[in-house]
Amino acid sequence: MxxxxxxxxxxxxxxxxxxxxxxxxxxxxxxxxxxxxxxxxxxxxxxxxxxxxxxxxxxxxxxxxxxxxxxxxxxxxxxxxxxHADHVHLVCNDCGSVSEFPLDLAGSLVHAVDEQTGFAVDLTHVALHGSCARCRH
Structure with a gap:
């Protein structure tokens, strides 16, 4: 403080x-x-x-x-x-759980978007939605 x-x-x-x-x-x-x-x-x-x-x-x-x-x-x-913002948020559409994925592992997506479009993505500001492993099984 x-x-x-x-x-x-x-x-x-x-x-x-x-x-x-x-x-x-x-x-x-x-x-x-x-x-x-x-x-x-x-x-x-x-x-x-x-x-x-x-x-x-x-x-x-x-x-x-x-x-x-x-x-x-x-x-x-x-x-x-x-x-604590060094990750991508993963939100399960089924149960609502929120998990985290290391931002550096998403680097290839960020790089591909930049290379193809010139757009600089800020993945810390959004969440990726899908189904978690528990809900998929």
Whole structure:
């Protein structure tokens, strides 16, 4: 949290109690929507935090590069710490489970798209949908 405080101060911002609480929840979760983060923040027994405050905290933290969001489905984006964004999300259409696949192993797809189209793909921002091994058997 000290590094986050320094980063925020360098941008003229403060490490508020709300931002600390949001970061604490993200450190405990792999992927969480703003609503899920809000539920956990309000359950910690601290002062009330509104859902709009959680959204503002997430926006500020994402602008700083501390958190990233991914669209796992058609609902609200899921957030995670930026240092944990070195993977592709795999979402099972049948059971809804979310698993992770190392980003470097998806490099051939990214390279092929770039070579053929000149398009630079950011696989950390999206999810690949299909059926997990458990549901296929």
């Amino acid at each position: 000290d590094e986050l405080g320094s980063l925020l101060r360098s941008r003229g911002m403060r490490l508020t109690r709300q931002r600390e609480r949001v970061m604490s929840v993200l450190a405990q979760c792999e992927h969480a929507t703003p609503e899920q983060i809000h539920e956990r923040v309000t359950a910690d027994g601290g002062p009330e935090v509104s859902l709009s405050t959680v959204y503002r905290c997430l926006e500020a933290l994402e602008d700083l590069g501390v958190v990233r969001h991914t669209h796992l489905d058609h609902r609200a984006p899921s957030y995670q710490l930026a240092g």
